[in-house]
Amino acid sequence: MTTVLIVDDQPLQRLGFRMLLESTPDTEVVGEAAHGADAVRRAAELRPDVILMDVRMPGMDGIEATRRVVASGDRSRVLILTTFDLDEYAHAALRAGASGFLLKDAHPEELLAGIRAVAAGDAVIAPALTRRLLDAYAKHLPRDASGGQGASGPRTADDPRVRALTEREYEIFVAIGQGWSNSEIAERLVVAESTVKTHVGRVLAKVGARDRVQAVILAYDLGLAHPNPPD
Helix, strand or coil: CEEEEEEEECCCHCCCCHHHHHHCCCCEEEEEECCCCHHHHHHHHHHCEEEEEHHHHCCCCHHHHHHHHCCCCCCEEEEEEEEEHHHHCCCHHCCCCCEEEEECCCCHHHHHHHHHHHHCCCCCCCCHHHHHHHHHHHCCCCCCCCCCCCHHHHHHHCCCHHCCCCCCHHHHHHHHHCCCCCCHHEEEECHHHHHHHHHHHHHHHHHHCCCCCHHHHHHCCCCCCCCCCCC
């Protein structure tokens, strides 16, 4: 059973999420919060597996709430739910430690799958959406971070997290940063998908990333991943 805390300032939105989750046998809604400060308090009190977190709320927003929940060291994982095309702050929430990102107009089965994935310690951003999100995120980075030449730059070469990676792990890390799925990485590197999964786990541990999303953010910060050129 996956326990969930719903955080949204819109009562009808919370009700909709609750009705969906309560109709699913493997999820349980343990509480609700209407703003960030209440979310932080309730997360500490209830210790849910997953927190469905809105970004834009009165008072403390979802970004600061996410940062505080993560900083507390609590086991709860945050899944951001917002409207991507209108929300400029989604990438900031991911940097604050959120484990995933979904659009509020996602299909019910997509939301449920996302909750299960986050609860299991995985990321929930589909590769195509990862690329869209990170392309937007990269525009907010300093020029040397988003337009550098990867490992040849001093920031990357001197970073102990990168130096700790084997050559194959480095390839996997760069591929993760580009938003590739495990199957895409396996196909391009001509290895078994199970082998990729093992390497991904080792990469996350070595670079100190909570999950795949945080690894993508780090790859951009280090200049290893860059916005996709227009078609």
